[in-house]
Amino acid sequence: MTALRATVRLQLRREFDFAAATAQVPYFAALGLSHIYMSPIATARPGSTHGYDVIDPLTVNPELGGETGLAALVDALHAHAMGAILDIVPNHMAADLGNVWWADVLANGESSAYATYFDIEWDAPDTGGKLWLPWLEQPLQQALDHRRLTLERRVDGNAAGVALDGNVLPLSAGSLEWLCQRGGIALPPPDAGHTRFERIRHALQNAAAQHAFDRALREVDHDPALMHQLLEQQHYRLAWWRSGDQLLNYRRFFDIDGLAALRMERDEVFEAVHALPLRLIENGSIDGLRIDHIDGLSQPGHYLRRLRERMDQAAQHGPQRHVSLYVEKILAADESLPLDWPVDGSTGYDFMRQVESLQLDPGSYAVLCRAWARSTGRPADFAAEENAARRQLLRTSLVSELARCTRAFCRYFADTAAHGDITAQALHYALTDVLAGMPVYRSYLGDGHFTGIDRRVLQHAFAQAELDGEPHYAPIRALLQQPLLDADEHSLPPAQAEHLHLARQRFEQLSTVLAAKAVEDTAFYRYGPLLSRNEVGGAPGHKQPEPMSWHAAMRQRAIRWPRSLLATATHDHKRGEDVRARLQALGEKPREFADRVHAWSNELGERSRLPYGVLWMLLQTVLAAWPLELAEDDLPAMRQFADRITEWLRKAQREAKLHTRWTCPDTSYEAACAELVEDLLLSAPYVSLRRKLRHAAHELDAPGAMNGLVATALRLTVPGVPDLYQGTEYWDQSLVDPDNRHTPDYAARAASLEQAAEPVELLCDYRSGAVKQQLIYRLLQLRKAWPELFSHGAYLPVAVTGAQRKHVVAFVRQHGERRLLVVAPRLCARHMDGSGLPLPNVSFWKNTRARTVDDDAACTFIDLFTYKKHGLEPMGWNIAELLADWPLAVLIPASQADDCPTFPRRTPTQDQ
Structure with a gap:
């Protein structure tokens, strides 16, 4: 088994299957x-672009190449001393x-062998004991009158079904018997x-019975009243999609009706669900699992302990190995x-936030927040925007999820005579206030360990509810504290304990x-002062003292989570890592x-019919996503860029839910959005404005590249396991999906890697992105050569002195005789x-120095990228010298340079 050093996230789909991945293994x-x-x-829905819509967890997706394709990929990985981690749902x-499983539930209802696989509330009010399916574009009666629903004969399965939009829903046994009765068919x-x-x-085996059955089908199919009778006999209720939010009685993934939650x-x-991944662990095909949406489960802690035990058991069938779990x-x-x-840790969203915080200028951000609020009329404080969004959702x-949660608390309180007068409506309002005030994703009461952290989280939520909530419901909120903060499941009668457990789980x-x-x-x-802050896992309202908080987080990571993944780009990111790096420079x-926003808005005049805040966010996105080598007179490339921006803006506006x-x-409104992008990026009357946009975008090239290279180097040198998102070896200026899920040009990347140009040479041509790839290559080669330093090495902050000390972050990684010094600039736009070039002025650094760590004075160090040797001076490392020719410094002891595979090999003459 290959030791885990660094990963690359691949989005597999029909267009990039196991065979395509196998081709890139070398x-x-x-x-x-x-x-x-x-x-x-x-196996997921046909044509799935992400794989999270699984329809059969027991089999490998044939669209990806099935078991045969997976086996070939694994063989190729093992032949190159590599392994695989698998994302599961x-x-x-x-x-x-x-x-x-789902189809069987539709056919058999609550008696289905799979009914308990899904989190379905069969006795939910107003559903008639049926599974509510909000799949219709119009109310049911209108759908029947317009023949949107028809009966279709099936030669296999359950004889007939209800056809809707190319799908055929199964009929219940009772309704099939009713059809047989109408056709005079004896059972x-x-x-x-x-x-x-x-x-x-x-x-229905004989021809006469089939003919009679078909006649009954036609009779019912052409009579809306009879069709209605037939549908009333199903275990599901086909309904207008607008009823779903109120009456949906199965738990979903977020608010997506097409994804049903499992128990x-x-x-x-x-x-x-785990039969396939455990089998792949047992036969050595995969070396780790990534668990999607762990907080969606009812008892994450219990689940993980059970899974860890089963993974360890499966791993014991082969060579003894540690199988990673993220x-x-x-x-x-x-x-x-x-x-x-x-x-072993998280998938790295927390690291994305930490890098963003390190590269944020708090003073400049405060100026942006004030300007945003003054110009747009929207809140300057993100907390206000968040609270409003929570209450709106x-x-x-x-609302159906809130109703289910409310019913669960009603059942619990019904067991307590003293609380018999609490109404569902009052609980609904009180729960809204508490949920709106939650400072984190969730507590973990359902795991059975009521921790101090859980208590502080919930106390914060109740305190916030008192500030923001309706005073009229304060007594009800006070009563809610009993089940959420005080009650002990183990001391209650079984029925009441079960109701309490369910209420907490729903909450x-x-x-x-x-x-x-x-x-x-x-x-x-909705909140747009600086969009780099609005990333998955981000905290726009939270500011930390840097680089002190960075050092504290990295030291904690080294001690507690040395194998946690480190990500700066993912399949879920809203803006690529280098879009954010450029936004950080803009924010300075x-x-x-x-x-500029004010001036450009005036130039657009009447053509911009969008709210000022939308224009503000659009212009940030255009400047930050503007490809480094794009000229405004390259019309085909500009059209492609405009299409990407238009698609992003439409999605962003729909997600904001304001207009x-x-x-x-x-x-x-959406047409106005598209017209504005067309004006900005393509139309003839705005050539002058477009030149200004291009000029402003290219002002971000050098500082954005510097920020991007620094973020990449930090990801590859701090404690943890760096994760490379597909294609981000070059500049990542992607936007939210589907833009961030395109297949990279691996041929170009392989070619530039083979050319092996020196980093300092590539710096002059940094816009191509090859310089970033070379940085990644050199640091990955060092991680491969010195694995113990990165997997077990201590993280030692290096003190920085002098006038520009706040503009430097420096640290040492140390394990035994191995040592690595990293010095990186920050806030230098x-x-x-x-x-x-992406380099600060040498004169900017003045007397800024990085202090020594232990016996560094006895060493001469050599830079991994420039090959320059640096001896330590009495006052410490001179930052101006370290950062004179390369955006950051990564130094190792010169005496160990021969152990680094990317350094030029010395000849005997050189040694003399």
Whole structure:
């Protein structure tokens, strides 16, 4: 088994399958990666672009190449001394008729063998004991009158079904018997050895019975009243999609009706969903798992302990090895993973936030926030935007989830005579206030360990509810503290303990959905002072003292989470890592940007019919995503860029839910958005404005590149396992999906790696992106040559003195005799050297120095990129010398240079 050093995340799909991934293994190995990190590979909906809509967790997706394709990929990886980590989806499956579990529930209802696999509330009010399917574009009666629903004969399965939009929903046994009765078809007598469906199929074996059955189908199919009778006999209720938010009675993934949540706490569900990944661990095909949306599960801690045990058992069948386990978990700025989770770490969103914080200028950001609020009329404080979004979501798309949560608390309080007068409506309002005040994704009461962290989280939520909530419901909120903060499940009678457990579970699962939808998918698209802050896992309202907080976080990572993944780009990011790097540079000149937005808005005049805040965010995005080598007179490239921006803006505006939305698009508003992008980037009357945009965008090239190279180097040198998102060896100026999921040009990347140009030479041509690839290559080669330093080395902050000490972050990684010194600039956009290269002015550094660590004075160090040797001076390392020719310094002892594979080999003459 290959030791885990660095991963590359691959988004597998029909267009980039196992065979395509296999073809790139030699390149990944040459770059220095140890593992690929695959998106889900279980059979998903046909044409799935992400793999999270699984329809069969037991099989490898045939669209990707199936078992044969996977085996070939694994063989290629092993031949190149590499391994694989696999993303799995335990929280949900596709609510799709291709999903045999789901289809069986539709056919058999609550008696289905799979009914308990899904989190369905069969006795929910107003659903008539049926599974609510909000799949119709219009109310049911209108759909029947317009023949949107028809009956279709099936030669296999259950004889007939309801056809809707190319899909065929199964009919219940009772409705098939009713059809047989209408056709005069005699059914065999009940037989304990055969199901009702089998009896019906047996009755339809002869031609006469089939002819009679078809006649009954036609009769019902052409009579809306009879069709209505037929549908009333189903275990599901086809309904207008607008009823879903109110009456949906199965738990979803977020607010997506097409993804049904699983009850992973049930043994049979756990075993079925994990059969494939555990088999792949056992036969040595994969070396680790990444758990998607861990906070969606009812008991994440219990689940992870069970999974860790089963993974270890599976790993014992082959050579003894540690199989990695990672969780996709959004952590607040002051939150960490629960220490009792048996995982190697998170997938790295927390590291993305830490890098963003390190490269943020708090003073300039405050200026931007004030200018944003003054110009747009929207809140300067992100907390206000978040609170409004949370409350809006609880009134709209998450109202059915809130109703389910409310009913669970009603059941609990019904067990307590003293609280018998609490109404569901009062609990609804009180829960809204508490959920709106949650400072993190969720608590973990359902795991059975009521920790001090859980208590502080919930106390914060209740305190915030008192500040923001309606005073009228304060007594009800006070009563809610009993089940959430005080009650002990183990001391209650079984029935009441069960009701308490369910109430807490509903609260926590709704809390995590609310945080994701209200913060990431709503408020982040409304709040625009500086868009680099609005990233998955980001905290726009949180500011930390840097670089002190950075050093504290990295030291903690070295001690507690040395194998945690380090990401700066993912398949879920809203803006590529180098878009954010450029935005950070833009944010260092806040008044200049605010003035430009004002001036450009005036130039657009009546052509800009969008709110000022939308224009502000659009211009940030255009400047930061503007390709480094794009000229405004390259019309085909400009058209491609405009199409990307238009697609981003439409999605961003729908997610913001202020002027248009997914559920009810405002076509005239969206047309105005598209017209504005066309004006900015393509139309003839705005050539002058476009030149100004291009000029302003290219002003970000050098400082953005410097920020991007620094962020990349930090990801590859601090404690943890660096994760490279597909294609980001070059500049990553992608936007939110689907823009960030395009297949990279691997041929170009392989060619530039083979050319092996020296870093200092590539710096002059930095716009091509090859310089970033070379930086990644050299640091990955060092990680490969010195694995112990990076996997077990201490993280030692280096003190910086002098006038520009706040503009430097420096640290040492040390393990035994191995030592690595990293010195990186920060907040230098105002202080570039004017050459057009991503380097600060040498004179800017003045007397700034990095102090020694222990016995560094006895060493001469050599730079990994410039090959320059640096001896330590009495006052410490001279920053001006270290950063004279390269955007950052990565130094190793010169005496160990022969152990570094990227240094030129010395000849005997040189040694003399």
